[in-house]
Amino acid sequence: MLQNKNTPIDAEKGLDRRTVMKGAAWSVPVIALAVATPAHAASIVDVGAFALRGSCGTLGVLGPGFTLQAGPTTPLPVGTTVTITGSGVTNIGVFSVSGGTAAVNVLSNTSRQITLTAALPAGATIAFRTTLSISVAFQLNAVATLPTGYSGSGAKTAGNVSSTLILCSAN
Incomplete structure (x- = not known):
């Protein structure tokens, strides 16, 4: 298969760098909230x-x-x-x-x-x-x-x- 000059190599594998970075940016607040909630709920x-x-x-x-x-x-x-x-x-x-x-x-x-x-x-x-x-x-x-x-x-x-x-x- 020939590669198009405008298509990134990673696009052929199904993921590009922007998609990975967006997913990582959204997961940080969700993980922080999930970790903080049980500690607060168990404090009383x-x-x-x-x-x-x-x-x-x-x-x-x-x-x-x-x-x-x-x-x-x-x-x-x-x-x-x-x-x-x-x-x-x-x-x-x-x-x-x-x-x-x-x-x-x-x-x-x-x-x-x-x-x-x-x-x-x-x-x-x-x-x-x-x-x-x-x-x-x-x-x-x-x-x-x-x-x-x-x-x-x-x-x-x-x-x-x-x-x-x-x-x-x-x-």
Whole structure:
């Protein structure tokens, strides 16, 4: 077969250089988008319906406070915080931790921040109890916050304890 002077040699093979370059130019953004999308989509972990609840405790035996229960299928991550604020008393007392590992930080006489230092296994419960007696009038409120990158579908993130010297209520 004779070659025409105006026909590139590659044209006989079915591809010319311009076609290859156009295809390469379009594939770069598509590949970059395909690689970036899964990383962004996986950046939020849903820990499910965890629950923070107030607890009156038992007079003379177990102080009032809060329980934090992980959802049934996913642990609560390290860095989950519970911020407790009190009113009606000048000091909300010393908080103890049982059933898990957490650090208690005194923010003020009427405010504490408790941070999980180890993950709380799925379904497990950790308790935060104060030395306050339910025979004292006070109000305690708590809010749980997950670290960045986590969400809690259906979670109960707030609880309270209220004591009126003779009655205690919690939720």
